[in-house]
Amino acid sequence: MKTLTLGAFLAVAVTVSAQAPAPLAAPTGNAQRGKVVFETQLRCFACHGYDGQTGSPRLVPMARAEDVFLAYVRKPATQGMPSFAAISEQQLRDVYAYIRSIPQAAPSPESVPLIKGILDRRSKAN
C-alpha cells in the first residue's frame, strides 16, 4: 500500500514537473516609467546590466510573477541584493513592466560566429 501510494505520488509529481511553466500574466505597470526608475532611482543596472542581461543574476527572461517579484525586491533572499522596502508599489510594478518589455531572445551560441568559433576550439582542445 505504501509502495503504491508512493508510486502514485511520484507519477503525479513527474506529470506536474513535465508541464511547461504557466505563462506569466501581463504586467500592470508602465514600462517607460519603469525604465527611468531602473536606471536612475533603483540603479538596478549596477548588478544586472543596463538591459538586465549582462549581470548576475540575469533579469531577462523574467521568471517571476509580478507579485512574487514585488515581494522578493522588498525582502530579498540573498545578502547581495539590496532590500527596496521604501519604494512605492507602483514604481516596482513599473520596473517589473520595464524588465518584461526587454526583448528576451539572446542569440543562440551557434548563430554567433565568434562564440561558435570559441566553442569549436574548446571542443577540440581535449
Place this chain on the structure above:
Amino acid sequence: MADSIDRRDFFKGAALGAAGLVVTTEKTADAAAVPASPPPVTLPTNAHAHDLAYAQAQQSAVAAPVRATVTSQGRPASDFMVDVLKKIGFEYAAINPGSTFQGLHESLINYGKNTAPELLTCLHEEAAVAMAHGYAKAAGKPMLVAVHGTVGLLHSSMALFQAWADRVPVVLIVGHHRNPSGVINRPHSAQDMGLLVRSFVKFDDEATTLERFAEATMRAYKIAMTPPMGPVVLTVAAELQESIVTNEPRIPELVVPAPPQGEAAAVREAARLLVNAESPLIQIAKLGRTPKAWDLLIELADLLQAPVDTMGYSSWQKFPSWHPLYGTGGRGYTPDVTLGLEVTDMSAQARAARANNRKTISISAEHLFQGSNIHDYGRYADVDLAIAADAEATLPSLIEEIRRQMTPARKSVVQARGQRVAAAHKEGQLDGIREARHGWDASPVSVPRLIAELGSQITNDDWAIVSGHQFTGDWQRRLLNHDKPYRYNGDCGGFGIGYDTPASVGGALAHKKSGRLSVAIVGDGDLNFSPGVLWTAAHHKIPLLFIVHNNRAYHAEVMIIQRMCGVRGRGNENAHIGNVIADPDPNYAALAKAYGMYSEGPIEHPKDLQGAYQRALAKVRAGEPALIDVVSQPR
C-alpha cells in the same frame, strides 16, 4: 658634508639661477667645505610671492657648498655601485628622479651607459614599483627601482604592499641624507628609512660603506628571490653615492639559494594519501616561480587525474584553462584529499575537511614565513600534512613518489575518475562559453563581447594577458585558451586598485624581447591611479594594447553601497555619489593621445570593436603601445 638642490624643485632652481642665484660647487665630495656667502636673492619681475619664499628657503639650503664633484678627482662611489648592479644583472631600473640618488642616477646614465640596467622614466613611484611587479612575474627576475628619500618611498609604498601580498620580488633603492641640512633635504631623510615600509617588505638595510653596499645588495637580491619571495629595500645615503672611492672593495658573487624541497618522508606520505584518494583535488595559488612549474603541475594532474582548482584572483593561475582537469571536478565532486600548492590560506579547506573526516595537505614556502603585520597569512590552517618547502621544487620528488606507489589497480581507478572529471569539466566550460551570448549586441559593450572580439584577432599571435582579471570575472579564462604559462600574469596580490595599468607595462616589457603580443584589460578606475604610465610605455616604445573596461565607476563599490543603502532602507538614489566616474565622462582615448599613444574611443557599440582592435593591434605588432577605450556594461 653639505646638501644639494632638491630635484622636484630643480626647474624653480634653474629659474632662480638664471635670475642671479649661483650654486657654489666643491671640487671633491670629501674636501673640507668652505662655505660661500649666500648671494642675494633676486627674482624675475613676474615672480610670485611663493617664488620668493622658495628662493629664500633654497638659499638656506645652498648656503653651504654643494657636493658637486669633479670627475678627475677620483672614481665616484656610485660608479662602483653600478658595477654591483651590473654584476647582479638587472636589465632595467624604473625610476622617478630625486636628488637623494642623483649620484647613482648620474653613474647609471654615464658610467653605466644606461644599459643593464636601462633606466625607465616613470611619472610616479607607485607606477615604477608596480611595473617592476608585473615585470618580475613575466620575466622571472626582479627589476631594480630607485626612488627619492621618504617622499618617493612613500609614493611607492602601495605598490610595495601589493608585491608583498603577491609574493613577488622587487629590489628598491631609496636615497636619503645622513646629515641633512636645509628645509628641503631634511624631510627627505630619516633615522630609519626602511621603517616606513617595513610592514610589507621582506628585508631592508642601509648601506653605510661601499663594502656594505655590495654585500647588502647581494643579500637583498638573494632574499627577494628566495621563496616565499618578496620586495626588499636598500637605503643608500647621497653622501655615500657621491663620495670618492679610496679603497675599492671586492664585489661578492651572487648565489641565489636553491629553494627548499620537501622532506622525503613527508613527501612519501603525501604521495600515499594522493594515490589512495578517491576524489583528490589540487589547489594552486602562488605556484609558478618559473615556467617549469607549469609542466610539472600538468604532469602531476595527469598522473592523478585530479582536478586543478586555480583559486581565483589571488592565484597566479599557472594551469591551462582549457585542460580537461581545469576546474573543481564538476557538480557533486567532493574531494577526500585536497593538496594545496603555495596556497597562502588553507584554513577554510582544512576546517571543512576536519569536520568531514577528509584530509588536507599543504606544500608551501609560506610555512617558512616568519611573521607579518599584514593579515594576508590568514587563519591557522589546520591541515593534516604540512610540508615547509617550495612547492615547485618539491613537485619532481612528489611525482616520482606517486609513480612509485601507483599500483595497476589504483591506476585503473585513477583513469576512470579522470574520464568523469574531464567530461564534467568540458560540459561545464562549454556552457560557460555559451553564456557569452547574453547581451551580445548590447550597448554599452558586454565584457564577454569585449574579450571574445579580442580573442578572435589574436588567435595567430603568441599573446600574453599582462593585466589581472579581478574586474572582468572569469571571462578571460573561459573565452581565451590559456595554454602557455605566460598567457596570464596574475592579479595584484593585495586587492588594491592601481596595479593593473602600470604592472601591465612591466609585463609587456618582459615580453618585448620574445616578440609576444601583450594585451591589458584595465578598468577605468585602475587607469586613473597611474595614467602617467601611458607616457612611460609610449616613451620607451613598449608594445602593449590597453583595452579600457570603462564602466564609468568604481563599480564593485557601487554595488556595495547600493546594498548598504538597501540594508538601511534609505533607497538607492544617492548610491552613485562618490562611486561613479562620469559627468563629465573622462575621455581615455584623448588622455592616451596626450601622452603620445595611438588610441581610439570611446567605443559604445560592439559593432565598432573589430575595426578598432584591428587598427590598434597593427600598431602594437609594429612595436608601439595603443589604447582602446571601450564603454562597457557594469559587469
